[in-house]
Amino acid sequence: MGKKQKVEAITPMDQDFAQWYTDVISKTELVDYSPVKGFMVIRPYGYAIWENIQKEYDKRFKETGHKNMYFPLLIPESLLKKEAEHVEGFAPEVAWVTHGGDKELGERLCIRPTSETIICSMYSKWLNTYRQLPYLFNQWCSVVRWEKTTRPFLRTSEFLWQEGHTLHETYDEAQEETMQMLEIYRDVAEKHLAIPMVVGKKSEKEKFAGAYATYTMEALMHDGQALQSGTSHNLGQHFTKAFDITYLDRDNNQAYPYHTSWGISTRLIGALIMVHGDDNGLVMPPKIAPTQIVVIPIAQHKEGVLDKAWEVFDGLKESFRAEIDDMDGYSPGWKFNQWEMKGVPIRLEIGPKDIENGQCVLARRDTGEKIQVALEDVSSEVERLLDEIQDNLFQKALNMREEKTTTAVDMEEFKKNIAETPGFVKAMWCGSRECEDNIKEATGATLRCVPFDQETIGEGKCVCCGEKADQMAYFARAY
Amino acid sequence: MGKKQKVEAITPMDQDFAQWYTDVISKTELVDYSPVKGFMVIRPYGYAIWENIQKEYDKRFKETGHKNMYFPLLIPESLLKKEAEHVEGFAPEVAWVTHGGDKELGERLCIRPTSETIICSMYSKWLNTYRQLPYLFNQWCSVVRWEKTTRPFLRTSEFLWQEGHTLHETYDEAQEETMQMLEIYRDVAEKHLAIPMVVGKKSEKEKFAGAYATYTMEALMHDGQALQSGTSHNLGQHFTKAFDITYLDRDNNQAYPYHTSWGISTRLIGALIMVHGDDNGLVMPPKIAPTQIVVIPIAQHKEGVLDKAWEVFDGLKESFRAEIDDMDGYSPGWKFNQWEMKGVPIRLEIGPKDIENGQCVLARRDTGEKIQVALEDVSSEVERLLDEIQDNLFQKALNMREEKTTTAVDMEEFKKNIAETPGFVKAMWCGSRECEDNIKEATGATLRCVPFDQETIGEGKCVCCGEKADQMAYFARAY
Numbered sequence: 001m002g003k004k005q006k007v008e009a010i011t012p013m014d015q016d017f018a019q020w021y022t023d024v025i026s027k028t029e030l031v032d033y034s035p036v037k038g039f040m041v042i043r044p045y046g047y048a049i050w051e052n053i054q055k056e057y058d059k060r061f062k063e064t065g066h067k068n069m070y071f072p073l074l075i076p077e078s079l080l081k082k083e084a085e086h087v088e089g090f091a092p093e094v095a096w097v098t099h100g101g102d103k104e105l106g107e108r109l110c111i112r113p114t115s116e117t118i119i120c121s122m123y124s125k126w127l128n129t130y131r132q133l134p135y136l137f138n139q140w141c142s143v144v145r146w147e148k149t150t151r152p153f154l155r156t157s158e159f160l161w162q163e164g165h166t167l168h169e170t171y172d173e174a175q176e177e178t179m180q181m182l183e184i185y186r187d188v189a190e191k192h193l194a195i196p197m198v199v200g201k202k203s204e205k206e207k208f209a210g211a212y213a214t215y216t217m218e219a220l221m222h223d224g225q226a227l228q229s230g231t232s233h234n235l236g237q238h239f240t241k242a243f244d245i246t247y248l249d250r251d252n253n254q255a256y257p258y259h260t261s262w263g264i265s266t267r268l269i270g271a272l273i274m275v276h277g278d279d280n281g282l283v284m285p286p287k288i289a290p291t292q293i294v295v296i297p298i299a300q301h302k303e304g305v306l307d308k309a310w311e312v313f314d315g316l317k318e319s320f321r322a323e324i325d326d327m328d329g330y331s332p333g334w335k336f337n338q339w340e341m342k343g344v345p346i347r348l349e350i351g352p353k354d355i356e357n358g359q360c361v362l363a364r365r366d367t368g369e370k371i372q373v374a375l376e377d378v379s380s381e382v383e384r385l386l387d388e389i390q391d392n393l394f395q396k397a398l399n400m401r402e403e404k405t406t407t408a409v410d411m412e413e414f415k416k417n418i419a420e421t422p423g424f425v426k427a428m429w430c431g432s433r434e435c436e437d438n439i440k441e442a443t444g445a446t447l448r449c450v451p452f453d454q455e456t457i458g459e460g461k462c463v464c465c466g467e468k469a470d471q472m473a474y475f476a477r478a479y
Numbered sequence: 480m481g482k483k484q485k486v487e488a489i490t491p492m493d494q495d496f497a498q499w500y501t502d503v504i505s506k507t508e509l510v511d512y513s514p515v516k517g518f519m520v521i522r523p524y525g526y527a528i529w530e531n532i533q534k535e536y537d538k539r540f541k542e543t544g545h546k547n548m549y550f551p552l553l554i555p556e557s558l559l560k561k562e563a564e565h566v567e568g569f570a571p572e573v574a575w576v577t578h579g580g581d582k583e584l585g586e587r588l589c590i591r592p593t594s595e596t597i598i599c600s601m602y603s604k605w606l607n608t609y610r611q612l613p614y615l616f617n618q619w620c621s622v623v624r625w626e627k628t629t630r631p632f633l634r635t636s637e638f639l640w641q642e643g644h645t646l647h648e649t650y651d652e653a654q655e656e657t658m659q660m661l662e663i664y665r666d667v668a669e670k671h672l673a674i675p676m677v678v679g680k681k682s683e684k685e686k687f688a689g690a691y692a693t694y695t696m697e698a699l700m701h702d703g704q705a706l707q708s709g710t711s712h713n714l715g716q717h718f719t720k721a722f723d724i725t726y727l728d729r730d731n732n733q734a735y736p737y738h739t740s741w742g743i744s745t746r747l748i749g750a751l752i753m754v755h756g757d758d759n760g761l762v763m764p765p766k767i768a769p770t771q772i773v774v775i776p777i778a779q780h781k782e783g784v785l786d787k788a789w790e791v792f793d794g795l796k797e798s799f800r801a802e803i804d805d806m807d808g809y810s811p812g813w814k815f816n817q818w819e820m821k822g823v824p825i826r827l828e829i830g831p832k833d834i835e836n837g838q839c840v841l842a843r844r845d846t847g848e849k850i851q852v853a854l855e856d857v858s859s860e861v862e863r864l865l866d867e868i869q870d871n872l873f874q875k876a877l878n879m880r881e882e883k884t885t886t887a888v889d890m891e892e893f894k895k896n897i898a899e900t901p902g903f904v905k906a907m908w909c910g911s912r913e914c915e916d917n918i919k920e921a922t923g924a925t926l927r928c929v930p931f932d933q934e935t936i937g938e939g940k941c942v943c944c945g946e947k948a949d950q951m952a953y954f955a956r957a958y
Contacts, residue, residue, distance in 0.1 A: 035558060035600050036588060039551035044616060047548045069526045072518035073552075073590070073621055073637055074574075079514060095553070096578040097590070100625035100636075101571050109515060111552070111576070111590075121514050131806075137523060142552055142620070146579035157579075158552055327610075 010341070012279050017223040021151070024273060028282055028342050031152040038150040038157035042266070045342065046153075048290035049269055050160060054140065056192050056287075057162065057264065060184045066136040066164060071118050073141075074109040079117045083242040086116065089209020093145045095157075111144040116210065116235070116261055119165045120243035127167065127247045133257060134177070135167035153270035154227070154479045161265035167240070167257040169249065174258035178234040181262040182215045185230040193268060194285035194393040195219050195275050196401055197229065198424070198474055200449030205436055208261075212236030218448045218474065220401045221274035224422025226448050226476035229271050232262035270479070275397050282343030283365055285393050286386040291344045293382055295324040298332050298351030308355050312348065312378060319379060320386070340365060345389045346382060366392055409458035410466070411442060414475075418443045424476050426455075428469035430462035438464050445475040489820070491758050496702040500630070503752060507761055507821050510631040517629040517636035521745070524821065525632075527769035528748055529639060533619065535671050535766075536641065536743065539663045545615040545643060550597050552620075553588040558596045562721040565595065568688020572624045574636075590623040595689065595714070595740055598644045599722035606646065606726045612736060613656070614646035632749035633706070633958045640744035646719070646736040648728065653737035657713040660741040661694045664709040672747060673764040673872040674698050674754050675880055676708065677903070677953055679928030684915055687740075691715030697927045697953065699880045700753035703901025705927050705955035708750050711741035749958070754876050761822030762844055764872050765865040772861055773818045774803040777811050777830030787834050791827065791857060798858060799865070819844060824868045825861060845871055888937035889945070890921060893954075897922045901956065906942035907935070908952040914943035924954040 030046035094110040197217035207214035276283040297309035404423025408414035462469040492499040509525035573589040676696035686693035755762040776788035883902025887893035941948040
């Protein structure tokens with residue numbers, strides 16, 4: 001409720017989805033625009049979501065043997081240039097530091113757009129023998145990529161992320177790692193963020209600059225656009241050769257290790273908003289919600305109400321992320337709206353009558369359903385409901401994705417689908433860059449991935465050129 | 480054990496303390512020098528220490544009602560310049576971004592050296608009414624200050640830290656917050672890092688650029704130099720006026736809030752090393768140690784040894800941060816040295832004889848003492864020992880500081896003390912900048928703080944000018 005914020009309602013999502021998004025992120029105080037164009041401020045409510053996402057992924061990374069570390073923010077121009085494809089991919093979008101204090105620097109330094117180059121320069125110094133392998137390291141940090149058009153969480157010139165960087169003795173081990181991390185990404189996204197993911201391989205055109213192969217998880221937003229939500233790269237030996245990372249292998253020969261990198265970012269918050277949100281605002285999956293339940297006293301000036309509300313709150317706060325809203329001067333209805341907008345999964349209402357009857361009311365954010373619960377059962381009921389809401393949100397998102405997923409056997413059908421049912425189009429693809437480009441030009445849809453989960457559409461002919469095609473791909477317009 | 484690392488012993492600390500420090504941080508793989516001058520790489524062992532420090536402070540911040548957020552890395556030059564003292568203090572040491580991609584920017588952006596300016600610019604947008612106060616927010620991030628001479632953890636061009644930024648209705652509340660955060664800093668530093676702190680107020684000369692008053696905690700290193708280890712600033716209304724942060728107060732008037740900021744950084748890792756370390760390497764306080772206990776099997780090729788060692792390890796790993804070192808091809812003695820160097824508080828040795836007798840050996844890093852323990856008592860004994868080690872390290876550090884703390888009534892005594900017993904010198908100070916400068920010139924010692932815990936030295940006359948002085952200060956050479 002800052003000075004510059006309007007108190008008007010949120011724009012309905014089906015009227016103007018982009019405006020709905022902008023309304024929701026600012027009214028719920030997730031994020032704000034900063035004085036630096038393209039850079040966002042992540043406000044406490046938005047950051048709390050990030051902390052919950054971070055915590056779960058970090059736990060999974062550590063369980064699979066990864067350790068965190070921290071590399072410098074700045075990368076010398078000469079290092080960035082060492083791997084040819086990589087510099088070509090990133091040089092146009094990096095920020096350059098030219099002066100330190102009053103002095104011009106001898107060599108320009110870029111703010112990391114990603115850290116493969118500087119990390120490889122150090123791995124080459126540290127790695128000596130196969131006994132040290134695998135190298136399983138990760139870092140949480142911010143990166144900068146100078147973007148022309150930006151939108152908070154989805155595309156900003158600075159964002160928070162993690163980047164894993166591992167080294168292995170064999171190609172197979174690197175591939176296994178690449179797949180393992182993608183699977184962790186998918187699992188947490190589905191189980192905690194309640195966002196169903198399509199997982200698969202990127203095309204040559206869409207892969208990471210310098211990768212041997214890039215794998216991705218792709219989510220579908222309410223407006224039918226896809227969002228790339230996490231990528232895992234098998235980098236082969238491209239970087240390890242460019243950076244001369246060698247080690248003495250089991251046969252006593254100098255060898256180049258195999259290399260992976262993988263990342264997820266604050267983009268996932270954008271996905272959360274656009275998958276689960278509705279016209280009343282955010283809808284938070286319980287496992288990620290900064291506040292899982294809010295206690296709102298009704299007629300709180302009446303004797304005993306506040307005491308009882310606090311008693312109930314105290315009974316909840318050890319087991320759940322709970323809040324109590326006993327602010328004076330605001331009506332319960334106003335408070336309901338505020339907390340609904342923030343997407344808190346359960347609202348607990350308790351007033352004089354409830355207290356008389358030894359009960360309270362639990363209202364679900366996802367369905368609007370209200371349940372009366374005896375006070376002694378509140379904790380167990382809340383626990384059950386949170387699980388149910390979590391499952392329901394995933395199922396709803398899956399249904400939405402399925403409704404917005406079509407198949408096409410030729411370009412006519414493809415165009416019709418994209419126009420009438422914006423979403424994923426599953427279609428056969430011959431594998432050529434030309435068809436990929438033609439599809440984009442004709443429909444605005446890009447090749448999101450060739451999914452691991454394959455099927456044959458129609459007679460197995462490329463949706464674009466009609467030639468024989470042995471792979472099915474997901475296409476969509478994308479953020 | 481990277482290619483470029485020597486396997487020579489650590490330089491004895493009393494022979495060359497700076498070299499000892501360099502040896503320890505590189506041999507234990509805490510940190511490394513990066514390709515960018517003055518920037519360090521924090522390696523996994525070093526970063527794990529930071530994570531443990533972070534976790535405890537973050538918990539305390541949240542318990543006292545603070546929430547985390549994230550502000551942009553880059554600050555426009557015009558914003559940095561809004562508060563006069565602040566820009567004067569920081570402009571000479573910031574890194575400037577002049578180009579985004581191929582384009583020169585319209586206005587130079589500096590990489591944050593600290594975030595008061597950009598945060599105030601947003602607070603001015605968000606704050607509306609006294610009902611929103613206090614603002615209790617914090618961010619964990621990295622900052623850049625271009626330094627000429629650097630040393631890992633102690634002074635580097637980039638470092639990791641947290642910066643709290645709060646707003647309050649009254650001066651008194653801001654002062655209370657400033658003190659509360661300093662007290663949290665001290666409490667965690669003493670109880671978790673086992674480093675005794677002197678807490679007090681900085682002189683006008685040494686205070687933060689733009690602060691009304693700066694408070695500090697100061698630790699004494701093994702070589703008798705002080706290390707400023709955390710600061711908490713009462714910023715008064717300097718920034719809130721410069722950034723036009725106003726709100727409607729309880730009397731319906733527009734008012735400027737009172738402001739604090741406070742920070743601790745990866746410098747604390749430098750303090751840990753230089754307070755507790757010895758000629759064999761690091762000595763880690765159990766509460767912060769990445770590994771609290773390491774299990775080392777003796778004669779591990781003998782039947783049953785490895786199985787038993789793993790059984791013991793499995794029994795420990797749920798309750799403690801435990802590791803087992805069953806690497807082949809290295810002798811137990813070599814392993815002992817490695818883990819000793821890394822400062823792991825307890826080493827557990829278990830060999831065939833121990834197994835026969837149903838026992839194992841626990842060796843303490845801090846005292847070298849070895850104890851035989853029945854296998855069924857291992858967990859309780861480890862718990863007891865870790866507490867004892869934690870207490871012992873604090874007590875040792877306190878004794879060291881007391882041995883290195885002297886008093887002086889005149890400059891002759893001051894110079895003699897600094898030469899013969901490098902450390903803190905407690906002396907009366909008249910409060911003048913001139914005497915502060917003269918002391919520094921004559922002895923190299925700076926005024927670390929005017930401690931809260933006051934006493935009168937000699938006859939209460941300024942150690943420099945001999946005039947009446949009503950405050951005692953701590954002086955020391957400092958990092």
